[in-house]
Amino acid sequence: MSSGTKRIEANWLKEADTRTVMEALGAGARFVGGVVRNELMGEPVSDIDIAIAETPERAQALLEAKGIKVVPTGIEHGTITAVMPSRHYEITTLRVDVKTDGRRAEVEFTEDWVEDAKRRDFTINALYADADGTVHDPLGTGLDDIRMRRVRFIGDANQRIAEDYLRVLRFFRFHAWYGKGEPDADGLKACAEARENLRQLSGERVSVELLKIAAADEAGSAFRQMAAAGILSVVLPEASRLDRFENLVEIERDQLFTCDPLLRLASMFDLDKAGVEALAARLRLSNRERARIAAMLTDQTKIVAYLSIREVRKALYLIGVQCFKDRVMLGWAADRKGHNTFQWRALLAMADSWQRPDFPLTGQMVKAAGVPEGPEIGRVSREVEEWWVDADFTDDEFSIIERLKAVVQATVY
Template structure:
């Protein structure tokens, strides 16, 4: 009996039907199938984010068919057979069946084919080499994709060494898929192949590595995968100095216990020592965005010191100085590095207070300083800084008159 996904809303929506109708008008019934993650995730009861479609139609035929149906076409990767259709505002990635002609571990030269089995043979894992018709009927060319997906087995299609040599990013994808879908012990052959080829990760673009690494760390519980990466030397190849596994494990446990979101960047921070310079180097190595770099570096700061017994006043001072996001990050990292059983209520309280307190605006401006007789120039900033320190020490006193009086005193004491 043929396995089936049944009819799911994402499969039967008007937007999806429009894409299939367009392709079948060109290639006939059955010329297109859902493929990869949408099939796998539906089979496992997981959320479907992206809808990918495979077809023996050439990219030119696909584009002509979509245009004839009045759908928007984006030629996202025509040389590799990929076209994106936009139907009802939703993107659908459509790829022509293909086989690899030449690979170098980073990119492939492909030839288009009409053979579904050939297309399946070039895919990475058996659970990803699954296809389904628009009626939900599953096509499993490897003969084991359905069983492996349900059992949580991340198995390479064919020889893992061959699959890795086609694209060394699959080393990281193996650990990522194990983190998201794996259960039990990892496949020994796959693990051995990943360890054998770890040095080839250096040939990959940093942006590809960081994207895959952050996806891995965003899994609900990536602890086993990260431990396996450490054991095989893959983690050190990707993130030099990633030795803080106990803190990383504790952070994941805290997130799970406290129902916090899975924070990939903070988990990355937890893996490495608290060194702002090293964090900046890691951000550059991984080509992180400016915002990601700034957050990673800020999470490593050691001043002010974060403790579970901070007073509300000390907490407000810290939030004002480093910002609410950096404060929350440092609290979670300190929490993960501490004996947590007895101090959980205190750490939780710090987070709540930090999130609920909105820092007030400093009531003194540069114009106020110059009105007090300080000439325009560097001295204005120095006076502002001294008065702001006083204002913070007085717990952000809500009294501009007192702040002006302090300003006058500081200005009178300055030698211009």
Template sequence: MAWPETKAVIAALEAKGRPGCARFVGGCVRNTLMNKPVDDIDIATTLTPDQVIEALGEAGLKAIPTGVDHGTVTAVSGKIPFEITTLRRDVSTDGRRAVVAFTHAWEEDAQRRDFRFNALYVDGEGRLYDPTGHGVQDAKDGRVVFVGEPMTRIREDYLRILRFFRFQAWYGKGEPDQKALAACKALKGLVSGRAAERTQKEILKLLAAEDPRPALRLMAATGVLAAILPFVKSLARLEGLVAIETEQLFENDVELRLAAMIPDDGVLARELAERLRLSNALKERLIEAVGTSPRIVSWMSPREARRAVYALSLRTFTDRVKLAWAGSTRPATTSQWRGLLALAENWDPPTFPLTGAEVMRAGVPKGPLVGEVMREVEIWWIDQDFIEDKLSVIERLKAVVQGMAV
């Protein structure tokens, strides 16, 4: 908030309005109070969107009308984006979208926000404002509490159910707010079928929390998880994966955590991807990660592991090892699983040392048969643990060609 780029935006707005007409709001204030990193800067203002655009232009700053109908303009200062939103009050809501009116009352703007620790404001001089009277304490205590009545807030925007669990995963401490839980449980049916992109965003952000397990347990207990992802029948493997990441100091892998929530079934992985409208890359990763062939076990020999890496790719093999480790009910030492991962990471799969031209020189006519012969020789080569002797490969080629009576 003290960066020159940030101060330039505040100065531009106050030059158009008056001192105090613009305040920092939401996550940047909350995270500062909680000693957590600040990812972006949101600013609330009494200026209308047109006035904001004029103010930024007069100060030589770029203005992008990202959502002027709802009062939002993005300012760019020193290549850093700042989202600026005019104070608003709801005129009507239907759980999906709201009709808003602009206001000059900070209290009205605070009342339409989701959680009390997100309804905190700080002006350019560093003065803190807490219109609900509880936001500061909630931030300090790690309590996720809706502004006003939870049922009312949720009916304004059904996705606030997921936001509650996401914020609980990131910031919650101790027992969750019981009124919020009761409201989420009572209205869980409203969240299914909502905008897939927003649902995806909330789920992935929740899974990105350092330890999402307590929040996911709450989602399961209230029936919210089943309402949005009905094919998630157990959290056991996800719980195991998070434990492994924590204990082994692995990097938290949001995408693999998502894969851990579903059974080893490519059809279900595809359904999940379609329900959440995941990218093609993520969809393919999920489908490959939950595949069942070849079977991954902790006691695989180095030769078996190399064959699996060659067949699957390093990332897919690593994904399957971690998922198998997380879901294993058999006694297995950590060193066995880590050994498989180390082998894969330190082994460079060789390139099959035979070309189509060499196959044709051996007497195979151009056409599909070339590929069939190459595949037959490749199977032998893999079975020989990727033998490096090119002469042996050529001899095998000759034997295959003779055996096929080409």
């Protein structure tokens, strides 16, 4: 194993729970993958994954001997999870793939760190670190690629992709998040050649990767590269509005807005309700995700930068805050003039401060006006509500009652 003098210093290394887990596992355990990569690149660290030369059963016994709760989350593939008060630690036994079909792998456990590194996807993910932060680069290429911010497959790119076709999308995701310059040529070529195999993947796995790509600062370039390689037409043939998507990414970045991956993804589409249903079914989106995309793409409410305050209140009441803000962002991203930033921001601010008014008319009031029990009460109430909304939510009770009387006299008697 190639081991240099590179050492990382990080708060997560010093956390009491981290030290407790590593001490329980012993010298045969090392941090691995994203936690090492991100620390070396100066990126935020969230999950802490650990690799160990012991079998999963032995690792579990070591942890439980120290009173640490263990969940066998994927023990057949060598993975257990140590549950600590501050965070969970995923611990996986070193392994090699003995059989793959592009979607899943059969593994055997090993004690060889080099063999474990070889089965990983990219060189920047094949780095390990001891409990004291000493970095190990078994393949001798990861640290250089970290320094160059270069995303490369380990060994033969075609072989790595054949082991799991999702690595095609991961290639673009990792380059968008961590890469610099143009994507690795060999990797790009291998991804393009394997694009049809993406049809074998489950919708859930594809949608998760697409949303992660969409969340990157360089998402616009990533999706353009995927389109040029013929990959986007395979996984997302509905993506006809990359221009609007790129504008939205730029707006969120320039205005320091929190990234909204689902909104970004939806901005690529011009779909009717049936189109959204088909997309959601294929990508196995949740009911909430499907409903939100359908609302923002099919709603016909007029949303423009120059809406009056009265028009804003009406739109918010009719379509709700979430749909209104989504429509504003899509309208902003489609705005070619480039000088309406203040107006678009003002619409978002009004939405954030808006409080939905309560319709003052009750069913009892409608009934007292002479409307019989049944569906007529709901119909008359909706008629008056439409007027009340158009009247900018007047709180004049006399005017509301007069309108109720007029509706009853004209449509009930």
